[in-house]
Amino acid sequence: xxxxxxxxxxxxxxxxxxxxxxxxxxxxxxxxxxxxxxxxxxxxxxxxxxxxxxxxxxxxxxxxxxxxxxxxxxxxxxxxxxxxxxxxxxxxxxxxxxxxxxxxxxxxxxxxxxxxxxxxxxxxxxxxxxxxxxxxxxxxxxxxxxxxxxxxxxxxxxxxxxxxxxxxxxxxxxxxxxxxxxxxxxxxxxxxxxxxxxxxxxxxxxxxxxxxxxxxxxxxxxxxxxxxxxxxxxxxxxxxxxxxxxxxxxxxxxxxxxxxxxxxxxxxxxxxxxxxxxxxxxxxxxxxxxxxxxxxxxxxxxxxx
Amino acid sequence: xxxxxxxxxxxxxxxxxxxxxxxxxxxxxxxxxxxxxxxxxxxxxxxxxxxxxxxxxxxxxxxxxxxxxxxxxxxxxxxxxxxxxxxxxxxxxxxxxxxxxxxxxxxxxxxxxxxxxxxxxxxxxxxxxxxxxxxxxxxxxxxxxxxxxxxxxxxxxxxxxxxxxxxxxxxxxxxxxxxxxxxxxxxxxxxxxxxxxxxxxxxxxxxxxxxxxxxxxxxxxxxxxxxxxxxxxxxxxxxxxxxxxxxxxxxxxxxxxxxxxxxxxxxxxxxxxxxxxxxxx
Numbered sequence: 005x006x007x008x009x010x011x012x013x014x015x016x017x018x019x020x021x022x023x024x025x026x027x028x029x030x031x032x033x034x035x036x037x038x039x040x041x042x043x044x045x046x047x048x049x050x051x052x053x054x055x056x057x058x059x060x061x062x063x064x065x066x067x068x069x070x071x072x073x074x075x076x077x078x079x080x081x082x083x084x085x086x087x088x089x090x091x092x093x094x095x096x097x098x099x100x101x102x103x104x105x106x107x108x109x110x111x112x113x114x115x116x117x118x119x120x121x122x123x124x125x126x127x128x129x130x131x132x133x134x135x136x137x138x139x140x141x142x143x144x145x146x147x148x149x150x151x152x153x154x155x156x157x158x159x160x161x162x163x164x165x166x167x168x169x170x171x172x173x174x175x176x177x178x179x180x181x182x183x184x185x186x187x188x189x190x191x192x193x194x195x196x197x198x199x200x201x202x203x204x205x206x207x208x209x210x211x212x213x214x215x216x217x218x219x220x221x222x223x224x225x226x227x228x229x230x231x232x233x234x235x236x237x238x239x240x241x242x243x244x245x246x247x248x249x250x251x252x253x254x255x256x257x258x259x260x261x262x263x264x265x266x267x268x269x270x271x272x273x274x275x276x277x278x279x280x281x282x283x284x285x286x287x288x289x290x291x292x293x294x295x296x297x298x299x300x301x302x303x304x305x306x307x308x309x
Numbered sequence: 310x311x312x313x314x315x316x317x318x319x320x321x322x323x324x325x326x327x328x329x330x331x332x333x334x335x336x337x338x339x340x341x342x343x344x345x346x347x348x349x350x351x352x353x354x355x356x357x358x359x360x361x362x363x364x365x366x367x368x369x370x371x372x373x374x375x376x377x378x379x380x381x382x383x384x385x386x387x388x389x390x391x392x393x394x395x396x397x398x399x400x401x402x403x404x405x406x407x408x409x410x411x412x413x414x415x416x417x418x419x420x421x422x423x424x425x426x427x428x429x430x431x432x433x434x435x436x437x438x439x440x441x442x443x444x445x446x447x448x449x450x451x452x453x454x455x456x457x458x459x460x461x462x463x464x465x466x467x468x469x470x471x472x473x474x475x476x477x478x479x480x481x482x483x484x485x486x487x488x489x490x491x492x493x494x495x496x497x498x499x500x501x502x503x504x505x506x507x508x509x510x511x512x513x514x515x516x517x518x519x520x521x522x523x524x525x526x527x528x529x530x531x532x533x534x535x536x537x538x539x540x541x542x543x544x545x546x547x548x549x550x551x552x553x554x555x556x557x558x559x560x561x562x563x564x565x566x567x568x569x570x571x572x573x574x575x576x577x578x579x580x581x582x583x584x585x586x587x588x589x590x
Binding site: 020021022024025026027028029031032033035036037039040041042043044045046047048050051054061062110111113114115116117118120121122123124125126127128129130131132133134135138139140142143146172177180229232233235236239240262263266267270277280281284285287288291292295 | 318546
């Protein structure tokens with residue numbers, strides 16, 4: 005730790021190197037800076053501004069204050085999408101991490117062919133969300149057609165279907181991170197636990213898990229933000245179907261998550277674009293706050309070394 | 310004691326073999342169904358093709374021109390965009406990261422924290438304004454969309470590269486300066502060689518992201534002229550009333566086959582790259 009602090013300070017840039025590099029500013033950093041401004045900074049600032057405006061295209065924006073936000077919070081479909089996303093996030097954090105951890109735990113116990121299993125479990129990560137959605141909608145429809153129904157007939161089918169899909173895709177990814185964490189637990193510590201008379205479960209919960217806490221932090225963080233940002237799979241699997249009609253004529257797409265709700269608000273009607281941009285800002289704040297809180301919360305549990 | 314554990318490990322191995330078979334089933338299903346006639350895909354999804362349901366390669370032939378857009382064209386655009394964007398991102402952001410770390414000025418600090426900040430911003434936040442900006446700057450072709458990818462993907466790449474550059478000892482570069490190297494030569498001759506593992510990791514992450522990306526090219530590209538594979542597949546399902554499921558499965562098979570082959574050949578690097586990316590991000 006001390007060593008790192010030393011090199012973090014002044015020695016990171018010596019005048020000897022800094023001066024000549026600084027002269028090459030246009031070559032080294034300017035291309036990235038320009039693209040970054042076009043691809044992120046400007047759209048981001050414009051997005052914040054437009055969330056306070058009424059507009060159909062960027063050039064006809066008219067300032068309306070907070071009315072977009074008011075409308076967004078009153079929107080029943082947005083509220084539904086929020087709770088649906090939150091529920092899905094909790095379920096997927098639980099399922100994906102528990103499964104991935106135990107698969108990783110089993111695969112690090114020196115069983116034959118563990119490399120092969122690792123390869124297989126990781127494979128679905130390479131397939132894009134849209135394609136995954138269609139593969140699974142075919143499979144679920146195939147299963148459900150035996151019972152005379154189909155995937156978009158009921159909201160609960162869509163929920164569990166998406167959860168199975170996400171487990172299939174993400175368990176392999178999280179498994180890789182857990183394996184890296186588990187391999188970092190020192191043998192000495194395990195041996196010490198054995199000598200002290202700890203059984204398998206005690207060793208797992210008292211020694212192994214506290215020591216892989218950094219991996220657990222990362223994985224929970226990843227699954228949480230992945231579920232909140234989920235779009236492609238949601239669009240391709242159910243597209244938000246089935247639609248429920250409220251008594252007062254409101255329409256709610258029962259399996260629609262936040263990202264898809266924002267997308268549909270933007271592009272199904274040009275009139276609601278201001279509201280959609282306000283929803284997007286709320287969505288951004290939500291994701292950002294969650295990322296910060298969660299990182300801080302789980303960092304405390306990490307073993308100090 | 311020893312015997313017991315060996316029996317246990319066999320049980321575990323058998324268990325995992327079974328799970329692995331279940332795990333690849335969805336892809337096997339796609340393969341099976343891509344050889345079936347359309348009307349049998351929905352009713353007999355899990356059966357092997359029989360004499361009457363077997364379609365041969367008809368689905369693949371149909372898939373080539375399905376949806377009034379040649380599949381090979383969208384496959385070409387997908388590959389082209391992925392390769393050029395990844396190359397651009399790797400080169401530009403590694404150079405930028407080196408500058409940021411070595412020139413510890415206010416500008417470089419601001420750029421660095423903006424990059425870190427951009428990693429937590431979801432795409433929905435900027436999608437409307439980004440597609441508008443790209444339109445106005447005429448970046449809406451496959452030939453210029455790499456600039457958009459560089460802009461939106463810069464955050465993670467700069468973050469990963471600068472994390473690595475911080476760990477490279479200064480003495481090597483100082484020696485190069487004393488030997489009379491200019492910064493460009495230092496970067497391309499000395500720095501890149503040491504950055505190689507990170508270049509591979511970042512490259513893999515970017516390839517996986519861009520190849521599978523749907524929404525960004527869908528919103529930015531002029532869809533009447535240019536499609537990528539995800540857009541093509543979504544277009545087939547989205548705009549037709551009843552879809553030829555057999556032909557769709559053939560297209561899906563054609564689009565995932567190259568990735569799986571590539572994965573089997575360099576899975577070691579891919580898994581390593583992803584793990585490195587995740588641990589740092």
